Amino acid sequence: MATEIRLEGALLNRAINDYDISKIQSATNKSDVESLWGKITDWFCGTRKEEAKKALFDVIHNDNPDRKIECFNQLRDMVSPAYKDKFTYKITEVNDNLFTVNLLITDILSIENLSTTGKSIDITSAVSHSLDGVMNRGDFNLEQLKKDATRFTYTLNSKLYKHGFLTELELEKITVNMPKAQKKSLDVIASQTGVIAIKNGIHELGYGMSFVGTPELQSISISTKKDDVVKVELNLIQNHLNERFDIYKQSLPDAKYPCLSMKANIDIDNKGNYYIREIKVSHPGID
Structure with a gap:
């Protein structure tokens, strides 16, 4: 099952276009997620911003579903308390110890159909x-x-x-x-x-x-x-x-x-x- 990535919202409600999505999905370095990072940078304390940016890159770009989930957990742990509720997930299917997971950062990003054996x-x-x-x-x-x-x-x-x-x-x-x-x-x-x-x-x-x-x-x-x-x-x-x-x-x-x-x-x-x-x-x- 293919993983789907969706980016939602933007500064001043300007939608991220197909080019932006393509750029982020094909990213080869951390600077390629700046457009998305700019939307949530204020959610993190200054000393943890760089660590959070790296985790966001892996949530979007890493091919390993378990790594995506690990970095999603890291972001939720690092974010300021006022924004923790924006990090949610949904399990759409459970079959023989295999989980299908959707990750959501409300109004920012959703990653769907991650398949993982979990822990x-x-x-x-x-x-x-x-x-x-x-x-x-x-x-x-x-x-x-x-x-x-x-x-x-x-x-x-x-x-x-x-x-x-x-x-x-x-x-x-x-x-x-x-x-x-x-x-x-x-x-x-x-x-x-x-x-x-x-x-x-x-x-x-x-x-x-x-x-x-x-x-x-x-x-x-x-x-x-x-x-x-x-x-x-x-x-x-x-x-x-x-x-x-x-x-x-x-x-x-x-x-x-x-x-x-x-x-x-x-x-x-x-x-x-x-x-x-x-x-x-x-x-x-x-x-």
């Missing part, structure tokens, strides 16, 4: 106790899993079942030969019981990476292997508008990121033992 933290060992605490809720008749099959998107051995299209018959086909202990563990890990436990464990860790409100359970994947191991992959996302996120923060003030993605990979053996291969939480890298 991740591996919490595999830190939240295992959260799952331990709910494993006794499993039922070998898969009662919770059957309920969730009508609510969420599942993938069984690479076959996709959209919301509500996974039937008990299809579920029975891949679980019929599983031992009861394995089914009981699957009933927890591949259902909202396990997802909620992991979400609670993430919140207890801190880091500001709390899932708040009603996150979207993007998908649950179940794969059966020849070694009798069942592999489960969970994908959870949240992407709240700032206004909605501010409401949720009233009850969870430590929550820091409106947009988060979580991926968990967990194996279950034929004795019902589970092994967390990875649980990773990501955010788009904008503080």
